[in-house]
Amino acid sequence: MADKQVMAEVDKGRMLPLMEAFYTIQGEGYHKGTAAYFIRVGGCDVGCHWCDVKESWDADVHPPTHIDEIVENAAKASDTIVVTGGEPLTWNMEPLTSALKARGLKTHIETSGAYPLTGSWDWICLSPKKNKLPLQAVYKQAHELKVIVYNKHDFKFAEEQALKINGDCILYLQPEWSVREKVMPLIVDYVMGNPKWRVSLQTHKYLNIP
Ligand SMILES: C[S@@+](CC[C@H](N)C(=O)[O-])C[C@H]1O[C@@H](n2cnc3c(N)ncnc32)[C@H](O)[C@@H]1O
Numbered sequence: 001m002a003d004k005q006v007m008a009e010v011d012k013g014r015m016l017p018l019m020e021a022f023y024t025i026q027g028e029g030y031h032k033g034t035a036a037y038f039i040r041v042g043g044c045d046v047g048c049h050w051c052d053v054k055e056s057w058d059a060d061v062h063p064p065t066h067i068d069e070i071v072e073n074a075a076k077a078s079d080t081i082v083v084t085g086g087e088p089l090t091w092n093m094e095p096l097t098s099a100l101k102a103r104g105l106k107t108h109i110e111t112s113g114a115y116p117l118t119g120s121w122d123w124i125c126l127s128p129k130k131n132k133l134p135l136q137a138v139y140k141q142a143h144e145l146k147v148i149v150y151n152k153h154d155f156k157f158a159e160e161q162a163l164k165i166n167g168d169c170i171l172y173l174q175p176e177w178s179v180r181e182k183v184m185p186l187i188v189d190y191v192m193g194n195p196k197w198r199v200s201l202q203t204h205k206y207l208n209i210p
């Protein structure tokens with residue numbers, strides 16, 4: 001992100017470091033199984049050791065891209081747009097989501113909630129992380145809470161997070177991919193014992209799609 005003008009545009013959210021954008025099936029959570037266009041924005045300093053897109057972390061390697069171009073391509077692909085990353089809330093999401101909504105598109109976000117909630121969202125998936133907890137505003141507005149289970153201690157973390165969330169939020173436990181064989185049976189038992197929770201799997205990985 002070299003020149004000053006570009007940096008100013010990124011600062012305002014008029015340009016975003018775009019890692020990739022693709023049409024696929026939402027693999028996780030409440031909307032799993034439904035077609036959607038994904039916009040993956042670079043930049044994240046939350047630092048989850050098991051993150052499955054570490055290539056997204058360094059914003060500087062992803063080209064600053066005008067939101068007009070991003071929105072144009074999104075509108076051709078789908079009526080539902082999932083903004084993910086990286087951590088999308090690293091950036092000002094207001095210009096992107098306004099432009100998507102002006103085209104009549106539904107805006108969904110995948111976020112850790114670690115930064116201020118900007119943008120206008122039809123669906124917020126909050127996936128809290130221990131090393132950078134969500135801000136209050138995101139707990140209030142999230143539609144689904146998706147806690148990643150890496151080991152048995154994560155059930156306690158999940159319950160702590162559930163206490164902070166609004167009452168309408170749907171609760172999910174999702175296995176961390178590399179330990180899925182070990183934690184899936186634990187999640188199954190936990191959900192049967194605590195049925196306010198639901199299971200979420202990364203079904204796109206089983207389907208071999210992005
Ligand atoms: C890559 S993150 C990007 C969005 C945002 N930074 C976040 O963490 O919510 C997208 C989703 O994938 C989940 N995720 C990342 N790595 C995972 C893994 N190894 N196993 C299971 N879920 C994972 C995250 O918790 C999040 O719900």
Ligand SMILES: Nc1nc2[nH]cc(C(=O)O)c2c(=O)[nH]1
Pocket residue numbers: 024025026027028084085110204209210
């Ligand atoms: N198919 C598919 N569904 C997803 N749901 C959340 C994802 C993400 O990386 O944010 C994701 C993803 O990367 N692919």
Ligand code: SF4
Pocket residue numbers: 044045046047048051052053054056085086087112129
């Ligand atoms: S917050 Fe999301 S993108 Fe960032 S490291 Fe964690 S899982 Fe990866």
Ligand SMILES: [Mg+2]
Pocket residue numbers: 052
């Ligand atoms: Mg993913």
